[in-house]
Amino acid sequence: MRSCVGTLQAGEAYALRSDAPPGLLDRLSERLALPQRLVDRSWLRLARILPPVQAHAETFRTMPDELLRRHCLDLRRRLKSSRLALPVAGEAFALIREISRRRLGMSHFDVQLVGGWAMLNGMVAEMATGEGKTLTATLAAGTAALSGIPVHVITVNDYLAGRDAEAMRPVYEALGLSVGAALTGMSDAQRRAAYGCDVTYTTNKQVAFDHLRDRIRLRHRNSRIGLHFLPQDQDGLLLRGLHFALVDEADSVLVDEAVTPLIISRRGRPVYTPDMLDTALTTAESLRAGRDYCLYAERRQVELLSDGQQFLARWAQDTAGLWCNTRYREYLILQALRALYLYQRDRHYLVDDGKVQIIDEFTGRVMPDRSWEQGLHQLIEAKEGCEITGEMETLGRISYQRFFRRYSMLGGMSGTLREVAPELRAVYELSVAAVRPHRPNCRRYLPVTVVRTEAQKWQRVLKRIATVHDSGRPVLVGTRSVAASEHLSGLLSQAGLEHRILNARQDVAEAEIIALAGQPRQITVATNMAGRGTDICLGPGVADLGGLHVIATERHEARRIDRQLFGRCARQGDPGSCEEILSLEDELVARQLPGWLRGLMRPLGRPASLLMLTLAQRRAQRRSYRMRLRMQKMDEYLENVLAFTGRLE
Numbered sequence: 001m002r003s004c005v006g007t008l009q010a011g012e013a014y015a016l017r018s019d020a021p022p023g024l025l026d027r028l029s030e031r032l033a034l035p036q037r038l039v040d041r042s043w044l045r046l047a048r049i050l051p052p053v054q055a056h057a058e059t060f061r062t063m064p065d066e067l068l069r070r071h072c073l074d075l076r077r078r079l080k081s082s083r084l085a086l087p088v089a090g091e092a093f094a095l096i097r098e099i100s101r102r103r104l105g106m107s108h109f110d111v112q113l114v115g116g117w118a119m120l121n122g123m124v125a126e127m128a129t130g131e132g133k134t135l136t137a138t139l140a141a142g143t144a145a146l147s148g149i150p151v152h153v154i155t156v157n158d159y160l161a162g163r164d165a166e167a168m169r170p171v172y173e174a175l176g177l178s179v180g181a182a183l184t185g186m187s188d189a190q191r192r193a194a195y196g197c198d199v200t201y202t203t204n205k206q207v208a209f210d211h212l213r214d215r216i217r218l219r220h221r222n223s224r225i226g227l228h229f230l231p232q233d234q235d236g237l238l239l240r241g242l243h244f245a246l247v248d249e250a251d252s253v254l255v256d257e258a259v260t261p262l263i264i265s266r267r268g269r270p271v272y273t274p275d276m277l278d279t280a281l282t283t284a285e286s287l288r289a290g291r292d293y294c295l296y297a298e299r300r301q302v303e304l305l306s307d308g309q310q311f312l313a314r315w316a317q318d319t320a321g322l323w324c325n326t327r328y329r330e331y332l333i334l335q336a337l338r339a340l341y342l343y344q345r346d347r348h349y350l351v352d353d354g355k356v357q358i359i360d361e362f363t364g365r366v367m368p369d370r371s372w373e374q375g376l377h378q379l380i381e382a383k384e385g386c387e388i389t390g391e392m393e394t395l396g397r398i399s400y401q402r403f404f405r406r407y408s409m410l411g412g413m414s415g416t417l418r419e420v421a422p423e424l425r426a427v428y429e430l431s432v433a434a435v436r437p438h439r440p441n442c443r444r445y446l447p448v449t450v451v452r453t454e455a456q457k458w459q460r461v462l463k464r465i466a467t468v469h470d471s472g473r474p475v476l477v478g479t480r481s482v483a484a485s486e487h488l489s490g491l492l493s494q495a496g497l498e499h500r501i502l503n504a505r506q507d508v509a510e511a512e513i514i515a516l517a518g519q520p521r522q523i524t525v526a527t528n529m530a531g532r533g534t535d536i537c538l539g540p541g542v543a544d545l546g547g548l549h550v551i552a553t554e555r556h557e558a559r560r561i562d563r564q565l566f567g568r569c570a571r572q573g574d575p576g577s578c579e580e581i582l583s584l585e586d587e588l589v590a591r592q593l594p595g596w597l598r599g600l601m602r603p604l605g606r607p608a609s610l611l612m613l614t615l616a617q618r619r620a621q622r623r624s625y626r627m628r629l630r631m632q633k634m635d636e637y638l639e640n641v642l643a644f645t646g647r648l649e
């Protein structure tokens with residue numbers, strides 16, 4: 001086996017592609033392109049991988065292990081010289097398939113071969129949830145790595161990255177390839193070793209931060225020539241450059257998460273004293289909504305009205321110091337209003353061990369290193385009675401859009417890509433290939449239930465859980481916040497229904513909870529942590545009873561995320577069912593639709609309620625899209641401005 005550690009050598013290039021933003025034509029095509037047009041035409045072209053794989057299948061099947069290993073060495077040489085051309089790549093796919101059959105007991109299906117070929121050709125493969133993307137990725141990652149290209153397999157969280165690296169390790173090792181995982185909490189040396197492997201499993205946050213750290217270290221040699229001739233002492237670098245990235249859950253990583261720039265910062269001294277923060281909070285509390293200020297929950301913004309400004313001006317006459325400065329005073333009070341009314345404990349953040357920890361809205365996990373900017377974090381700390389930390393000072397900044405454009409080769413996969421196909425094309429020059437399912441999907445969608453109040457909703461949910469539980473089937477209930485999952489857990493305990501709960505507060509036993517979630521009569525309540533990527537295997541006899549039943553208790557900002565939750569059931573042709581039990585008091589509706597519209601439509605019954613929910617979701621999706629565009633423009637602006645004043649990485 002090859003050595004696992006291969007840090008960057010002096011004189012070796014730190015591979016990087018130009019990250020120039022897309023031009024006018026790309027933007028135009030994003031506006032005009034219909035998702036379907038981008039998606040479907042590729043199937044026939046991609047299916048050309050099947051004949052060469054079949055041609056080698058029989059030979060490899062009868063080859064003893066030792067001979068297969070020797071053949072592997074020969075193939076590596078030919079892959080390098082052929083630059084991943086179809087016949088040799090087909091042979092590599094056949095070899096990986098045979099090794100996977102021997103080591104994992106799973107032989108890639110034809111549709112997975114097509115998916116793997118799409119990824120190797122720089123496309124994102126849309127394969128339905130449960131179609132086996134983890135195994136499919138070994139084809140593209142293994143073939144590229146055999147040809148000498150370092151591969152990063154990138155996913156959304158540490159649990160999935162670690163799980164996939166371990167699950168697929170036997171295949172890579174039998175191919176003579178080293179495999180590592182670069183995860184949160186590892187030392188620099190451990191992560192460097194992981195990036196030195198032929199195939200590295202990691203998360204988008206980890207790899208982008210590590211690249212940003214490298215760039216900060218290389219700040220004085222940002223030119224492409226400078227990166228080609230690294231001096232001897234550059235062994236402090238973590239990565240070997242950005243060669244080939246295979247992005248799992250590509251819509252989440254490349255689209256949803258692209259609204260937040262990655263910032264490396266260092267904790268500075270506190271800007272505000274605890275007294276100042278307390279004063280800001282008590283003064284903000286004495287203002288009245290509607291008269292002094294207006295809350296815009298969907299944008300998480302507050303506007304100070306003229307009555308509020310006058311009230312603060314009068315109040316400031318009796319104070320001293322910075323409060324006498326109008327701009328400063330109004331700014332801090334606005335931040336205090338946001339901290340008080342727009343950021344909720346157990347929904348947007350947790351208080352753990354006396355610290356405020358932000359919850360990632362998409363993954364449901366805590367982000368231990370993150371903090372809000374411009375006094376907001378400190379105001380929330382004061383609100384919760386925590387110790388006040390210092391403000392963060394920015395050392396380096398990069399957007400995901402810019403980061404992923406720097407890979408020499410980019411491919412990916414997800415179950416939910418259609419809606420974002422034009423955006424992927426315009427921003428990353430990626431096309432989507434729709435891969436057919438291996439077996440027809442047996443998922444049953446039960447009718448949506450919409451009730452008026454939250455209390456009614458939880459009663460319905462409880463009733464449904466009890467009914468499905470009595471039938472012997474396992475149930476997975478998805479909630480949008482830690483608070484909601486704990487509320488439902490309380491109700492279940494009162495009703496004497498044994499259950500398990502998976503959320504940002506209780507993530508230690510994640511693998512064990514997931515392993516049990518498909519067993520007969522099991523009830524699992526989970527936030528988004530049990531969304532993407534989670535593979536719930538059915539226990540004995542469960543398929544005969546109808547498989548896993550999924551209940552969604554709230555809609556997400558994007559329909560794609562709801563579909564990911566439904567995708568936990570009915571995988572690989574298994575039976576399974578899902579339903580939504582929603583209320584008109586759910587946050588999505590309250591945030592996205594004005595009160596008058598909700599009042600007008602409420603008496604009109606179920607069709608109007610459903611329409612409201614769809615409208616609310618559409619508005620939220622459009623808003624996120626606009627935010628991403630703004631983020632991209634901001635990125636371009638910063639790049640232009642900093643070209644004169646010094647770069648931020």
Ligand SMILES: Nc1ncnc2c1ncn2[C@@H]1O[C@H](COP(=O)(O)OP(=O)(O)OP(=O)(O)O)[C@@H](O)[C@H]1O
Pocket residue numbers: 106107108109112127128129130131132133134135414415532533534535537567568571572
């Ligand atoms: N070729 C195969 N033969 C047998 N089982 C397979 C094969 N491919 C995948 N599986 C099984 O199918 C299940 C689903 O696989 P996996 O979790 O990779 O799906 P996925 O497409 O990544 O799902 P999601 O979209 O939810 O992330 C796993 O239990 C896996 O072992």
